[in-house]
Each structure stands twice: as C-alpha cells, then as structure tokens.
Amino acid sequence: xxxxxxxxxxxxxxxxxxxxxxxxxxxxxxxxxxxxxxxxxxxxxxxxxxxxxxxxxxxxxxxxxxxxxxxxxxxxxxxxxxxxxxxxxxxxxxxxxxxxxxxxxxxxxxxxxxxxxxxxxxxxxxxxxxxxxxxxxxxxxxxxxxxxxxxxxxxxxxxxxxxxxxxxxxxxxxxxxxxxxxxxxxxxxxxxxxxxxxxxxxxxxxxxxxxxxxxxxxxxxxxxxxxxxxxxxxxxxxxxxxxxxxxxxxxxxxxxxxxxxxxxxxxxxxxxxxxxxxxxxxxxxxxxxxxxxxxxxxxxxxxxxxxxxxxxxxxxxxxxxxxxxxxxxxxxxxxxxxxxxxxxxxxxxxxxxxxxxxxxxxxxxxxxxxxxxxxxxxxxxxxxxxxxxxxxxxxxxxxxxxxxxxxxxxxxxxxxxxxxxxxxxxxxxxxxxxxxxxxxxxxxxx
DNA sequence: TTAACTATGAACGGTATA
DNA sequence: TATACCGTTCATAGTTAA
Numbered sequence: 001x002x003x004x005x006x007x008x009x010x011x012x013x014x015x016x017x018x019x020x021x022x023x024x025x026x027x028x029x030x031x032x033x034x035x036x037x038x039x040x041x042x043x044x045x046x047x048x049x050x051x052x053x054x055x056x057x058x059x060x061x062x063x064x065x066x067x068x069x070x071x072x073x074x075x076x077x078x079x080x081x082x083x084x085x086x087x088x089x090x091x092x093x094x095x096x097x098x099x100x101x102x103x104x105x106x107x108x109x110x111x112x113x114x115x116x117x118x119x120x121x122x123x124x125x126x127x128x129x130x131x132x133x134x135x136x137x138x139x140x141x142x143x144x145x146x147x148x149x150x151x152x153x154x155x156x157x158x159x160x161x162x163x164x165x166x167x168x169x170x171x172x173x174x175x176x177x178x179x180x181x182x183x184x185x186x187x188x189x190x191x192x193x194x195x196x197x198x199x200x201x202x203x204x205x206x207x208x209x210x211x212x213x214x215x216x217x218x219x220x221x222x223x224x225x226x227x228x229x230x231x232x233x234x235x236x237x238x239x240x241x242x243x244x245x246x247x248x249x250x251x252x253x254x255x256x257x258x259x260x261x262x263x264x265x266x267x268x269x270x271x272x273x274x275x276x277x278x279x280x281x282x283x284x285x286x287x288x289x290x291x292x293x294x295x296x297x298x299x300x301x302x303x304x305x306x307x308x309x310x311x312x313x314x315x316x317x318x319x320x321x322x323x324x325x326x327x328x329x330x331x332x333x334x335x336x337x338x339x340x341x342x343x344x345x346x347x348x349x350x351x352x353x354x355x356x357x358x359x360x361x362x363x364x365x366x367x368x369x370x371x372x373x374x375x376x377x378x379x380x381x382x383x384x385x386x387x388x389x390x391x392x393x394x395x396x397x398x399x400x401x402x403x404x405x406x407x408x409x410x411x412x413x414x415x416x417x418x419x420x421x422x423x424x425x426x427x428x429x430x431x432x433x434x435x436x437x438x439x440x441x442x443x444x445x446x
Numbered sequence: 447t448t449a450a451c452t453a454t455g456a457a458c459g460g461t462a463t464a
Numbered sequence: 465t466a467t468a469c470c471g472t473t474c475a476t477a478g479t480t481a482a
Binding site: 139289291292411417 | 459462464
C-alpha cells in the first residue's frame with residue numbers, strides 16, 4: 001500500500017508553498033493542504049490528457065504538479081470561504097437528523113413520512129450519478145469535508161433499523177433523484193424476533209431489545225457467553241437488576257442473542273448475511289475463514305437501505321446500467337441493483353481484498369449475469385488513461401458507487417481514529433479523484 | 447519434532463449525541 | 465447522566481508442512 005507515502009507528501013507541500021501555508025498556517029489552511037496532498041499523490045493520474053487541459057496544468061516537470069495543487073487549494077478555499085475550519089471548529093454545519101431517516105424511508109415502516117425536496121448544486125448534477133457511503137458518527141468536520149468535496153451535496157443520514165432488524169447509522173452523499181423511491185420486496189423482518197424466530201423461546205422478559213445494534217467486524221467470544229451463563233445460573237428465575245444490567249450491557253455491546261436457557265451467542269455469519277440483505281451463504285466458500293466472513297460483512301452495505309435509494313434508477317435505465325463500483329467489498333451495490341431488477345451491463349469493480357473479489361465473482365456466476373464484470377484491485381492504480389480506455393469500450397458510466405474505508409472514522413477504533421487523513425480513510429480522496437475524472441471525461445465526450 | 451503460518455480470544459478508551 | 469460505535473493489536477491456541 002502506498003498510503004504511508006501520503007503522510008510524507010504532506011510536509012514537503014507545506015514547505016514548497018510558504019506563501020500559502022507557512023509555519024503559522026491555521027488548522028483550516030493545513031487541512032486544505034492535506035486534502036490537496038491526498039489528491040496530489042495521484043496528480044499524474046488525475047490529469048487525463050494534458051492537451052485537453054487548461055494552460056495552467058501544462059508546465060514542465062514538477063512545476064506542473066505544484067500549479068495543480070495551488071489551483072486545487074485556491075478552488076477549495078474559494079468554495080467554502082476563507083477562515084472556516086474543518087476540524088473541531090464551532091462553525092460546523094452538518095448535524096445528524098432525528099429520526100435518522102434521510103430523505104425518507106418506506107412509508108410502511110414509520111408514521112413520519114415528510115415530503116422532501118432538494119435542489120442539487122449545479123456542479124453535482126450528472127452524468128454520472130454518484131453514490132457515496134460512510135459511517136454517520138464520524139469525527140467532527142468529516143462530513144463537512146466529504147460534502148464539500150462531493151460538490152456541496154447535502155448528506156443523507158439513514159439508520160438501517162428502519163429497513164431491517166439491525167441498526168446501521170450511515171451517511172450517503174449522492175446526486176440521485178429522491179422522489180418515487182420503492183423498497184425491495186419482500187420487506188425484511190424488522191424485529192429481532194421476526195428475523196430470528198428461534199430465539200423467541202429463550203428470550204427473557206427483562207431483555208427488552210427489539211433491534212440489534214450495528215453489525216460490526218468482530219463478534220463476542222464463547223468465553224464471554226460462558227461467563228454470562230454461569231452468572232445467570234446462580235439465580236433461579238429473574239436475576240437481580242445489577243446482573244440484568246451486566247448481561248444487557250454485554251448483549252448490546254456484542255449483539256448477543258438468546259439460543260438456550262441462560263445461553264447467549266453471537267450471530268452466525270449467515271444470520272448477518274440475512275440481516276444485511278445478502279443471499280444466504282453469500283460469503284461462504286472460496287476458502288474464507290469465519291473471522292473474515294464477519295469482517296467482510298461488517299464492512300458492507302445494508303442492501304435494502306442502499307437499494308431503496310438506488311431504486312429510482314430502474315425507470316431511468318430500463319436497458320440496464322454501466323457501473324463503477326469502488327471499494328466494492330462483497331458486492332453490496334451489485335446485489336442491490338440486481339435485486340431491484342436493474343440489469344448490470346458493464347461493471348468495473350475495484351476491491352483490494354482477494355477473497356472479497358472471489359466472493360463477488362462467484363456471486364456473478366451463480367446469478368447468471370449476462371453483463372461483463374471487470375475486477376481491479378487498487379483504486380490508487382486506477383488512472384485517467386485506464387478509465388478512459390474502459391469508458392471508450394462501453395460508453396461511460398451511469399453510476400459511480402462506493403463506501404470508502406471507515407477504519408479511521410469509526411467509533412470502535414480506539415487506536416487510530418484519525419479522521420479523513422487516516423491511513424485507510426484517506427482513500428476517500430481517491431473516490432473523489434476518480435469521480436471527478438469520470439465527470440471530466442464524460443463532459444468532454446458530450 | 448520443529449517452524450511457519452493461520453485463526454481466535456481478549457484487552458484496549460474516547461467521542462458524540464441524547 | 466446513559467448509550468453506541470463498518471476496529472486494532474498482541475498473545476496464544478491451533479494447523480499445516482517439512
């Protein structure tokens with residue numbers, strides 16, 4: 001991975017541009033430089049054809065790159081106004097809605113069904129359509145930065161507990177229409193008891209949970225559930241309140257469910273698949289370990305939620321779509337589109353994990369897809385020439401979808417919750433880079 | 447029997463929101 | 465105050481191959 005190079009790039013840039021960010025540069029200015037540096041690491045890839053670009057880019061050697069950075073920085077500054085702050089400032093604009101239903105959820109699941117209207121900024125209007133996803137509860141300022149880069153589109157925050165039996169608080173930035181959405185059918189079970197009927201028999205009255213918490217990448221251990229069992233066995237009947245609280249705290253933390261008398265267990269991989277809207281055994285086979293199944297699933301989309309947002313594409317593209325899927329994981333976007341009945345004509349899927357690529361490839365074959373699947377490993381290697389070559393072969397992308405790594409944003413991370421500049425999460429800037437490149441190329445082709 | 451590799455268990459706070 | 469969180473790291477058990 002060349003991510004580690006990013007950090008080393010940041011310092012020289014602040015040094016070579018003292019007029020813009022000297023040692024006294026504010027946090028906001030430095031943040032801009034960092035953002036620019038993320039793009040800069042792929043600056044050559046960013047520029048598709050020098051001959052087609054404005055003169056400012058056409059200079060010799062490294063000077064070209066420097067001009068490019070300057071241009072980017074000034075553009076960002078102009079966009080948001082000088083002096084605003086991306087981190088920890090008190091002038092943040094983006095707040096999480098309550099209830100977290102974004103621009104609406106299927107009317108069957110809530111009484112609250114306000115009619116939303118939104119006007120997209122001109123720069124955000126496609127083609128292509130784009131759809132970006134990440135954790136809602138990111139450090140302060142992260143969603144402001146994401147939104148600013150993605151053409152100032154307002155994020156849509158949705159908790160998947162309105163679609164299935166497990167919570168999943170996520171933000172989505174997209175330029176799709178928001179009217180006339182429809183959900184996947186059948187609607188998935190929305191309570192723990194409906195989703196996991198076998199647990200009903202053992203569920204004690206004092207465990208009042210009806211929804212699971214967010215399905216994460218790790219599960220509770222057998223030792224933990226054994227400890228809980230022993231703690232409960234000391235009491236015949238209802239345990240005292242302090243024991244109840246201990247057990248419930250662990251249940252909530254690890255998403256444990258009741259599978260026997262005094263017996264709790266973490267969800268099985270196929271239960272996680274079901275809750276997230278994937279076909280049973282989607283992640284099975286191909287030599288993947290149980291641990292890795294949890295990891296791949298924990299990193300994935302909730303299919304029903306994403307499909308609801310993507311459903312508007314069905315009427316727009318009756319003949320099917322060409323899809324660029326970045327950080328595609330186990331193929332949540334592809335599964336969502338397939339379940340919506342939208343034909344996948346050409347899919348360029350970029351995913352760093354080999355087992356995930358295998359999972360997606362075998363799903364592609366099992367579902368008898370008639371389109372063409374091209375899988376690539378590294379978004380950082382996807383440059384303008386390769387994109388243009390791909391797009392020339394089938395006429396551009398209709399949708400660019402992806403959820404970039406959340407490792408450095410997620411609340412569970414006690415070690416490296418470094419925000420968008422973190423090692424993995426900085427790949428967001430590659431999502432933006434590639435999206436902007438495709439917009440640029442498609443704009444030229446029209 | 448080793449050694450190398452793989453899978454699992456357990457400990458590890460802090461931020462943000464209500 | 466209470467609750468939730470697409471996680472990381474290291475030790476060790478378990479497995480494979482020579």
